[in-house]
Amino acid sequence: MAGSTLLSSCNGREDIVSSAVILLSIDSVSSLKHAPFPDPSSFVTLPGKWRRLLSWFALLAFLPLLTACNDFDEEFSVRSAESTVTVSRDGFARVSETFLVRALVPLNYGGVYVDIPQRFLDAQGSSHWRDFVFLAARREGRDEHYSIENGVRGRSIYIGERHCKHCSPDLPVGMNEIGIEYRLGRLVREEAGRQILALPAYLGSIHDLRAEKKVKLTVPAGGKLRSSASAERGYKIESGGGNEFLVSFDAGDADRVSPDIEIEYPLGTFRTASDLDPIRWWLSDYSNAVLAALGSMIAASFIWLRLKQLKRNEASNLASIDHELLQRTSPALAAYLFRKGLADWRATGFFGSICRLAIMGEFRLSSAEASGEVERRNVNDRVGGLSSPFSREAWPPSLRVARGQLTWLPLSDARLNIGEALKRGKAEYSKAVLREFAEFQKQGKAGGSAFFITLLFICALIAYLAGLFYFVGAMFVVAAIAMMYIQLARHPERAGRSATDEQGALKVAILYLIGLPAAFFSLLAYIVRHPPYPEQMSAAIAIGFLIVLLVIALALPKPLTGQIRDMRDNVFLLRRYLLGEISGPAMSVETYERYLPLAIALDAEAAWTGAFDRWRADAGLASYKPDWLIKPIAREA
Template sequence: MKNDILYFKFSDENFAAKVLRLLAWPILCAMLVFLTSCSDFDKEFTVQSANSTVEVYTDGTGFVSEFFDIAVKKAENYGGVYVDIPQRFTDASGGVHWRDFQLAAARRDGRDEYYSWENNVPGYSIYIGAEHCKNCSADLPTGLTKIQIAYWLGRLVRQEGGREVLFLPAYMGRVHGQGAKKTLTLKLPPGGTLRPSQQDRTAAYDVVRSAPNEIQVSIPAGKGDRVLPDIEVEYPAGTFVTVTSGKRVEWWLSDHFLPFISISGLLIAGLFILNRWRGWRLPACSIAVDSKETESISPALAAYLFLDWKPGAAKAAFMASACHLAMKRMLRLSGLGEDCEASDLSARQVRKKGKVARARWYGLPAVTRSVFGRIEGERPVNDRRTVVNALYGFERDLHQIVAEEYRKIRGGVDRTRLATAAIILALGVAVAYFIGLLLYSAAISGLLLIVFVVVTMFRHPERFPVATGTAEQFKQALGLMVGLPVMVIVALVYIGTTEVISEQWPYLMAILLHIAGIIAVLAMLRMPTSKQRRIRNNILNLSRYFNGEMDGPAMSVECYEHYLPFAVALDVEQRWTERFNLWRESQKMDACAPDWRISS
């Protein structure tokens, strides 16, 4: 329900198109800011009186016809008014119910008029009049004008023991909360007895039986009619049409629909997070290294996992991949330090051979093959290439290739999480729509999105494209220095100038919790899966194994060469080589130069 009085839209389509291209989503919020901040109903209109007639039928429905006498004081005005229709009510026992509503007509001065309506928690806001900006031809003429609205109300009877109670609101509609004098004429079926209210009704309004089956209610000017007690008329059982069980179930679902969808989104978010959190718990500590896990990942990924994806992991990942190539006899290395050189690059020849040789090449991880391409592209000196020189300018691509390998281990996009976030979003949008705070909620969401983008921009500038040309740089600067501040101001002004009534506050809190639930569910997309956690734990165990702190595969030449690239990735290749030399001495093996080393 609007806090301000009247509503208008910009009619300058060219200007709106330009703003839309620059600011995208906030254009609608900007329109509503001007709408709410510029409206001044009291200076342009005065509600002089309101008269309503309600005719109740024995099927439990009523036909309402209302007339509002409105004095137009200014020639330039907004061209229409909102009529608020209450549908949500609380009975004497505290139960919340919803009256059925069906609009029959909306007229101005006896002629059909343009109308639209919006949802809100107490009921509906019906706009009668053309929506436009000031200085447009649709301004209402000065003087007295009569607004008429007619509609059907249903579900006006409830059962209480052996009696039937007809309950009617003390007011049917109102124009922008104006406290004008109001008269209600109630035409009722015969046999009814007016029930005394538990509240002090006499202080709220006067009730007079003007005819045997007619009651007249007078509400004095200035009375806050939102909180007036309902008018209750008691009838003998059987006066109205008996309601079927199916209809009662339908009514119950309708009464609890809004709380249900409000709670459903929160329950879905909570259950999803709880389920994933329970599944995210770390597995029991292993007592030995799982050799199968190391066979399924590249040494480069081991380096990034061990160093927690820090920038310094690129060098360790690159050197580990070079060592991996040497272990696969794709090249030879002069050593394992940063100053090592590579020679005898044989992968190109291997790829030209038969299927077995090509399978051996393409069986290598993608990052290992990419590292070979970088080393191969270095200019050789005496058939030797400095390995670390090939890393320069390759760090970002290396990180992306390893991250892609890590995503494949994850199993692709987690569609369950995305679907859950979409369901919560849909429920949150539905709640915002039915309580009349859709744009208000969009303004809050947009404000949070802008804050997120700005924080991400400062923390991770590499994720945003860099403008190359002068025109692109100007547009980017204009968007950052003008566009974002304007959007923030628009959102804040709209949030600050829009009234949230008491009935809307609980649902607004539910919407905010929906937003928090969506953020939490999407944040879990970055959490590692059980397989990813298992691989990382195995890498940590591998480090302990290299240092002799954990059992693992029995030492052998094959074992040493298989795990040497991982030892390089974890920066313990010296300790791993020392363990191998001690084993070799215990086995009385002669020292020899391996064929993956460049001979002196």
């Protein structure tokens, strides 16, 4: 039946629900600790968290009972159906339908679905969509609870008791009269100087059961019944005189997609369509196709722009070093931007950051490598060098992490080992560098998020209009759980990150070993039991195609955007300058110290120090003993 869902196709027993509520509130048994029982049960003496956990497992055990799917044919029997259709001069029809449904067992689902077809075929075989306005739902002449779901064929209206704690979920055994009222529009089309009234023959049905049905049609006078529609139409039509017709279907007739009843009228009998009606009708006729085409265009445009950005990233945008931009680039960020040319960008970036801290006056440094050491300086002795571009109020996260790792290491002869600091703080240092990168990479990120949300919204809208919302949602969850386990297989260390103690580890193990597999197989069973209808396959294929485009778009490398791209190009130019391949600022002690941390981060320290030594020899500088060195890096010339 169109529109049925996992929850709406299963029994909801009040007694089982009550049991579930009792289980959920089982924490109240903690009061039994203080009751005068000599030997309280082991369950009572468990900590509260363990009781809640076991209660949750008990509730899971009852889920198969809570969601036990019923058999509609064993619970209900549709005996007959009658419909009254009154067409007005505005081209709309008011429809009143009455179904006699016998409830066969006392425990039943408590309601029925009436499927209202809205899509129809004209004489040329083109598919069109009728407008639909719901008016009322009744049971035994009284207003009844209802809910409306979408489908490819039209609407599916649930009529029956609301499933809640204080109401009966069952229809009484015996005959139940189910009534529904609604309005159908777009029944008139113009053709060769006349107007054609196309009336649906069968209208609504319950669970597609083959019951006897009669439809009474009342139309404006002056019409002529078309005889061409009588061939193999699957129903009998009788004229009641003038403007009334009686359509009857035999019980057991398997064809419920019957041709419309077409009546010819002179031009001007019905209201003519407005200028906007053809546009609205066209969009409603091809809504899924329009949405699928729109989503495909958006995805293709995003993929094309991303490939264009990636191609543009291959070429440098800068012709010379931008020193102002270089001032905002930390050694760690420079190493990350040049990571493809480094064996370990974390190590070189960390050593460069330590060198930067030493030049800023935080430490004294023996050598910027794994075997090097630093010693803390007296607070009053921290003067800092002229080449320090970062104020202490605006330190990059990488400098803060590097300083923190050295500050808290144990002292050994008043000195701290750089390699040990890197070993302990490598993961935290990597996260700090990525935060720096993300800060400069913000531009363009909003576009990717907007694309992702837009495409998911289009997929959800197609699924909603086609009655596939629950099916597609289940598919998404199943795929997400599968991807989660694939990632866990590749990175098993991530499974226990959220576990802070033994109980946390147990909860994580239960989640991955029981909870998620149970959800996976339950949703998989729902997908198998409720596949799309044949007319829903086009919408399902469109959604699948959009998801494939989304995966392709997200799988593409993320291009550098905005300032971060200029930083990368600037770093590449700086390394060429440090290696002596291009000209740049004139060498001096200040220039050497300014770029030394970056030279270490970019694995160009040897070339940069060699250039400095040659400059010292040419300039007659006898020695180089800066305040931030424990011992000179460059020996006397």
